Amino acid sequence: MTVPLLSIDGLTKAYPGVVANDHVSLEIQEGEVHALLGENGAGKSTLVKMIYGLVKPDSGQMRLRGRPFAPPEPRAARADGIAMVFQHFSLFDALNVAENIALGMEDPPPMRDLASRIRAVSETYGLPLDPFRTVGDLSAGERQRVEIIRCLLQDPKLLIMDEPTSVLTPQEVRILFETLRKLRDEGTSILYISHKLEEIRALCDHATILRLGKNVGECVPSETTAAEMAEMMVGSALQAPERGRRAFGEIALDVTGLSVASPSAFGTPLRNVHLAVRKGEVLGIGGVAGNGQDELLAVLSGELPAEPDAIRLNGVAVGHLGPTERRRLGLLAAPEERLGHAAAPDMSLTENALLTGSVRENLERNGFIRWDAARAFAQRIIEAFDVRTPGPDNAARSLSGGNLQKFVIGREVLQNPEVLVVNQPTWGVDASAAAAIRQAILDLAAGGAAVVCISQDLDELMEISDTFAALNEGRLSAPRPVEGLTVEEIGLLMGGAHGMEVAHV
Numbered sequence: 001m002t003v004p005l006l007s008i009d010g011l012t013k014a015y016p017g018v019v020a021n022d023h024v025s026l027e028i029q030e031g032e033v034h035a036l037l038g039e040n041g042a043g044k045s046t047l048v049k050m051i052y053g054l055v056k057p058d059s060g061q062m063r064l065r066g067r068p069f070a071p072p073e074p075r076a077a078r079a080d081g082i083a084m085v086f087q088h089f090s091l092f093d094a095l096n097v098a099e100n101i102a103l104g105m106e107d108p109p110p111m112r113d114l115a116s117r118i119r120a121v122s123e124t125y126g127l128p129l130d131p132f133r134t135v136g137d138l139s140a141g142e143r144q145r146v147e148i149i150r151c152l153l154q155d156p157k158l159l160i161m162d163e164p165t166s167v168l169t170p171q172e173v174r175i176l177f178e179t180l181r182k183l184r185d186e187g188t189s190i191l192y193i194s195h196k197l198e199e200i201r202a203l204c205d206h207a208t209i210l211r212l213g214k215n216v217g218e219c220v221p222s223e224t225t226a227a228e229m230a231e232m233m234v235g236s237a238l239q240a241p242e243r244g245r246r247a248f249g250e251i252a253l254d255v256t257g258l259s260v261a262s263p264s265a266f267g268t269p270l271r272n273v274h275l276a277v278r279k280g281e282v283l284g285i286g287g288v289a290g291n292g293q294d295e296l297l298a299v300l301s302g303e304l305p306a307e308p309d310a311i312r313l314n315g316v317a318v319g320h321l322g323p324t325e326r327r328r329l330g331l332l333a334a335p336e337e338r339l340g341h342a343a344a345p346d347m348s349l350t351e352n353a354l355l356t357g358s359v360r361e362n363l364e365r366n367g368f369i370r371w372d373a374a375r376a377f378a379q380r381i382i383e384a385f386d387v388r389t390p391g392p393d394n395a396a397r398s399l400s401g402g403n404l405q406k407f408v409i410g411r412e413v414l415q416n417p418e419v420l421v422v423n424q425p426t427w428g429v430d431a432s433a434a435a436a437i438r439q440a441i442l443d444l445a446a447g448g449a450a451v452v453c454i455s456q457d458l459d460e461l462m463e464i465s466d467t468f469a470a471l472n473e474g475r476l477s478a479p480r481p482v483e484g485l486t487v488e489e490i491g492l493l494m495g496g497a498h499g500m501e502v503a504h505v
């Protein structure tokens with residue numbers, strides 16, 4: 001029998017109040033793509049962090065090619081051939097590709113040699129990338145390539161990828177999969193974390209499923225349906241969101257001729273954006289990341305000021321108002337970046353609930369914070385949105401990515417907004433939690449709220465939106481009813497097809 005590349009035996013890691021990994025065992029063979037599946041908080045990141053030397057197990061063993069393996073730090077794991085591409089990239093915008101890669105190397109070669117090695121790897125693996133381009137000018141997909149090439153330069157035996165496709169366009173996903181298949185054929189093993197089950201079926205040879213920190217099963221993804229895998233993860237059957245018929249009311253959010261500069265040197269200015277969302281309507285905004293999505297959310301939420309008349313809420317000009325005043329009037333928003341922007345990492349969930357809930361939930365009186373009320377509000381979010389955490393006193397940072405996302409969206413939905421703007425509401429969220437968040441958005445609209453949902457997940461937009469528009473280089477196409485819209489038409493709109501100028505006359 002061949003020795004597995006990595007065998008994991010009874011790994012256990014507990015945090016206060018939760019056993020993140022409870023006697024997890026699995027084997028990764030040489031040259032296989034092994035998927036790690038599980039709901040948010042199931043323990044996937046904890047497991048890979050132990051393999052990469054970022055977290056120390058409480059008990060259990062690992063063996064690499066039969067030899068004991070217990071990396072005390074990532075450097076040791078890398079020396080043994082383990083590489084990892086993280087969900088969040090750690091790149092410096094102002095530096096170029098080669099400089100960024102050199103920064104992560106222990107002993108970088110001269111820049112010219114490094115650049116030619118980058119070119120060689122990028123050509124061999126079909127990952128086009130110019131070593132001298134400034135990282136700030138790169139798309140999310142290109143940034144990911146920088147991270148992948150950085151890993152490949154180490155000639156890894158095991159490449160760990162944590163939700164690599166959530167920031168990619170369908171074309172970029174195809175390129176990535178070709179690269180990963182080539183690596184596999186050369187004998188590299190890949191440990192692949194994703195919530196996208198169809199992608200796992202297309203790519204992975206084997207899957208291990210975690211639930212509540214325990215290994216609950218394994219399967220061959222190509223021989224298993226997405227629904228079966230989802231059921232193994234959740235332990236019960238999934239429910240698809242129900243849209244139901246809704247009547248639209250008057251226009252709640254009216255945006256006309258909105259142009260703003262981006263606050264970031266590498267951002268995208270918005271150019272002459274027009275949109276109107278009626279009460280009860282969900283407007284889905286698609287587009288490849290970096291085409292003005294962050295700017296649109298910031299200008300609608302009030303973080304970025306605009307001309308007063310450019311944004312109207314129930315007929316009232318609000319463009320010049322800041323986030324707090326807009327919240328008071330019923331316009332609420334949840335940005336994409338959950339750690340740092342939507343939530344303060346080191347603050348407790350109670351404090352984070354207070355951050356945006358203070359005005360509408362009446363959490364301050366005479367300048368004093370009503371801590372009991374704030375805590376109760378946080379608790380209400382935790383219960384209503386099934387946020388897995390020991391309680392509201394825990395820091396936002398301690399939540400798994402998907403659970404924090406549920407908290408951030410739940411915090412806005414429970415404040416009964418008249419208009420809700422969300423960016424990537426189910427980013428990194430598992431299938432059942434994503435369905436719950438989408439259902440909450442639909443219920444909100446059914447109750448008469450107007451919703452703007454910015455997302456890169458087209459399936460999501462088709463599932464919940466009544467109207468669709470695409471952002472391309474800061475321009476928004478004219479919103480069109482989702483019913484009858486074809487994938488080809490959407491692709492054209494996302495690519496900035498013509499007619500966009502004419503469209504909103």
Ligand SMILES: Nc1ncnc2c1ncn2[C@@H]1O[C@H](COP(=O)(O)OP(=O)(O)OP(=O)(O)O)[C@@H](O)[C@H]1O
Nearest residue numbers: 015020040041042043044045046398399400401402
């Ligand atoms: N540093 C930490 N301190 C306290 N608890 C933690 C810490 N890191 C993880 N946890 C907890 O351990 C559990 C497993 O989290 P983990 O991040 O491994 O899940 P996951 O499967 O990767 O989730 P997701 O899909 O949402 O990223 C969660 O309940 C989480 O709250």
